[in-house]
Amino acid sequence: MIRDKQVPMREQSGAERIRNFDEVPYGYSDDEAAAEAARCLQCRNAPCIAGCPVGIDIPAFLLAVKERDTARAIAVIKTSNALPAVCGRVCPQETQCQGVCTLGKRFEPVAIGRLERYCADWESTHPAAPTSVAPSTGRRVAVIGAGPAGLTAAGELRKMGHDVTVYELLHVAGGVLMYGIPEFRLPKAIVKREIDGLRQMGVRIEVNQVIGRIATVHEMLAGGFDAVFIGTGAGLPQFLGIPGEGLNGVYSANEFLTRTNLMRAYLFPEYDTPLRVGRRVITVGGGNVAMDSARTALRLGAEESLIVYRRSEEELPARREEAHHAKEEGVDFHFLTNPIAFLGENGRVTGVRCLRMELGEPDASGRRRPVPVAGSEFEMQADSVIVAIGNGPHPLVLQTTPGLELNRWGNIVADPETGATSIPGVFAGGDIVTGAATVIEAMGAGKRAARAIDAFVRAK
Numbered sequence: 001m002i003r004d005k006q007v008p009m010r011e012q013s014g015a016e017r018i019r020n021f022d023e024v025p026y027g028y029s030d031d032e033a034a035a036e037a038a039r040c041l042q043c044r045n046a047p048c049i050a051g052c053p054v055g056i057d058i059p060a061f062l063l064a065v066k067e068r069d070t071a072r073a074i075a076v077i078k079t080s081n082a083l084p085a086v087c088g089r090v091c092p093q094e095t096q097c098q099g100v101c102t103l104g105k106r107f108e109p110v111a112i113g114r115l116e117r118y119c120a121d122w123e124s125t126h127p128a129a130p131t132s133v134a135p136s137t138g139r140r141v142a143v144i145g146a147g148p149a150g151l152t153a154a155g156e157l158r159k160m161g162h163d164v165t166v167y168e169l170l171h172v173a174g175g176v177l178m179y180g181i182p183e184f185r186l187p188k189a190i191v192k193r194e195i196d197g198l199r200q201m202g203v204r205i206e207v208n209q210v211i212g213r214i215a216t217v218h219e220m221l222a223g224g225f226d227a228v229f230i231g232t233g234a235g236l237p238q239f240l241g242i243p244g245e246g247l248n249g250v251y252s253a254n255e256f257l258t259r260t261n262l263m264r265a266y267l268f269p270e271y272d273t274p275l276r277v278g279r280r281v282i283t284v285g286g287g288n289v290a291m292d293s294a295r296t297a298l299r300l301g302a303e304e305s306l307i308v309y310r311r312s313e314e315e316l317p318a319r320r321e322e323a324h325h326a327k328e329e330g331v332d333f334h335f336l337t338n339p340i341a342f343l344g345e346n347g348r349v350t351g352v353r354c355l356r357m358e359l360g361e362p363d364a365s366g367r368r369r370p371v372p373v374a375g376s377e378f379e380m381q382a383d384s385v386i387v388a389i390g391n392g393p394h395p396l397v398l399q400t401t402p403g404l405e406l407n408r409w410g411n412i413v414a415d416p417e418t419g420a421t422s423i424p425g426v427f428a429g430g431d432i433v434t435g436a437a438t439v440i441e442a443m444g445a446g447k448r449a450a451r452a453i454d455a456f457v458r459a460k
Contacts, residue, residue: 004107007036009114014328018298021183021266024325025114030068033118037065039103040110047100048112053444054087054152056080058097058112065115071126074119078131081116082155083148083194083443085124086177088117089186091440092319124193131201134161139457142167142225144211144397147175148439149430150231151195152446153453154203160454164202167209172262175233177439179262180254182292184299185322188261212396217404217426226457227425229449230412231442234391234431240284244342245387249278249349253289253388260296278383280304282352284339285388286311291322293386294331305331306380310338310357310370338370340377342385351381391436401426411435419449427453 009032011017011025028036040062048058057076064073077084093099093113101109139162143150146168154164172178177191199205211217217228237252239245256275264271281297283290286309297305307326309316312335316323327333336357343351356376359368393410405413405422412421412428419427429445431437 002041002103002107003035003039006039006108006111006114007032009111014325014330017184018295018329021299023187024184027121028114028118033065033070033115034068036111037062037115040066041102043102047102048097048110051097051100052080053096053440054081054447056097056116061119062110062112062115065119070119070122071129074123075129077116077119080447081443082152082198084116085120085190085194086148086186087440087443088113088115088120089190090177090181090438092438094320096440124190128197131159131197133159133201136163137161137458139163139226139460140165140224141453141457142220142228143231144217144228145169145175145231145233145430145432146173146195146205146207147231147233147430147442148177149233149432149442149446149449150175150229151198152443153229153231153427153429153450154205154446155198155201156447156450157453158198158201158203160450162454162457165204165206167211168205168207169210169232170262171207173205173207176235179258180289180292182257182261182296183266184295185292210396212400217397217401217423221425226460227427227453229419229446229453230397230421230426230428230432231430231446232394232397232432233442234436235394236392237387238390238392239387240339240389242339242341244344244349247342247344247349248347249276249344249382249384250342251384251386253283253285253293253386254391256293256386257289257296260300266296266300275300276384277302280306280382281384281386282306282308282380282382283386283388284308284352285390286315287317287388287390288319288322290386290388291318291326291331293388295326295329297384297386298329298331302384306334306382307331308334308337308339308352308354308380310336311367312336312359315359315367334380336370338372343379349382349385351379352385353377353379391431393432393435409435415452417448418452419445420452425456427456 061073061076098109143166237254263273265275281302283294341353356373357370360371363369419429430442
């Protein structure tokens with residue numbers, strides 16, 4: 001008889017984990033993983049495969065876990081996904097593979113993401129078979145950006161036998177996986193381990209490389225590269241455009257999380273990069289980045305961490321799991337609330353002036369539009385404010401690549417199936433094309449572009 005509920009994953013309690021940056025869930029044991037994998041119906045049409053942006057053969061790897069052949073399971077996964085330990089932790093499985101799971105029509109869907117994480121973590125403590133790489137084609141491909149899209153494209157192209165060099169702006173590879181996602185949700189050692197696997201395949205990764213300054217895309221094509229993939233992501237923070245945003249203590253989520261994650265502010269004084277949050281922190285926004293920011297503030301010493309969101313809880317864009325963890329940890333949600341000004345004294349933020357909102361008719365996003373309630377203005381005290389309302393494309397590569405077509409939001413116009421841009425030999429994928437999306441969607445774009453790049457360079 002099929003078990004109707006997922007095998008729960010053990011995790012730190014809310015009271016315990018707000019005092020550390022250790023990963024919250026502990027992961028499955030061998031017995032728990034086998035029991036959860038046994039829930040898979042092994043359906044013939046396998047809608048979960050179509051629901052996975054990188055097309056993992058999910059029934060095959062689940063069957064291997066059920067049979068306790070984890071080596072076979074991870075081999076199946078890595079045929080399609082070069083970053084399984086990452087995806088098993090941060091993918092929105094509930095809206096992708098698990099969202100279309102046949103078992104989920106009557107019961108809880110199979111915990112595919114947890115099982116993917118289990119397999120990847122198992123591999124970290126067992127000898128791994130080297131990834132197969134095709135004989136050299138003699139073709140050279142440059143990848144700009146070492147985030148999820150760029151790393152995936154690089155790994156796929158290397159497996160096809162191409163010479164691949166990745167150029168990364170920052171001093172470490174990983175993109176948003178390193179600077180944007182907190183340690184307690186995605187330990188950096190895991191990201192480094194996955195990237196080291198790409199290096200072992202022969203992918204060259206050059207850090208501290210500011211493309212657009214040291215070289216342009218056109219110069220790369222003229223200098224010996226047969227194709228270029230742009231995967232620079234969406235790293236330019238967006239602001240509200242209201243009074244007081246220049247006050248000290250008002251952070252973009254990008255700055256706040258980068259200083260915490262990449263500059264290790266949470267390890268002060270071991271790392272001399274302190275980050276002052278004060279007693280009361282307000283985060284503006286309702287996505288996963290807002291949850292990450294509010295939860296990080298508690299771990300950095302805030303006594304109160306509040307989230308201000310202009311819509312209702314029903315419209316909250318964050319993953320349910322992330323919002324649930326935030327509530328468990330004591331984050332206080334203020335829905336239907338919209339900031340209209342940041343208040344300050346002596347150049348430092350002291351509070352936020354807000355309006356109450358109510359929901360009107362749906363807007364272009366399909367969600368009901370927030371409408372101000374007349375006469376509802378009020379103020380909230382704050383020692384720090386984090387603005388987490390989204391990011392746009394970083395302009396440097398775009399501004400130094402004449403002929404590259406952009407849309408009205410400043411993103412690259414690229415074919416959704418191939419990543420081909422308006423410049424022959426130049427491909428793009430991930431958030432630089434779609435705007436801020438998920439890690440796995442960026443990886444799917446990198447994988448599709450790699451196939452198109454392979455066809456392009458072989459035909460040259």
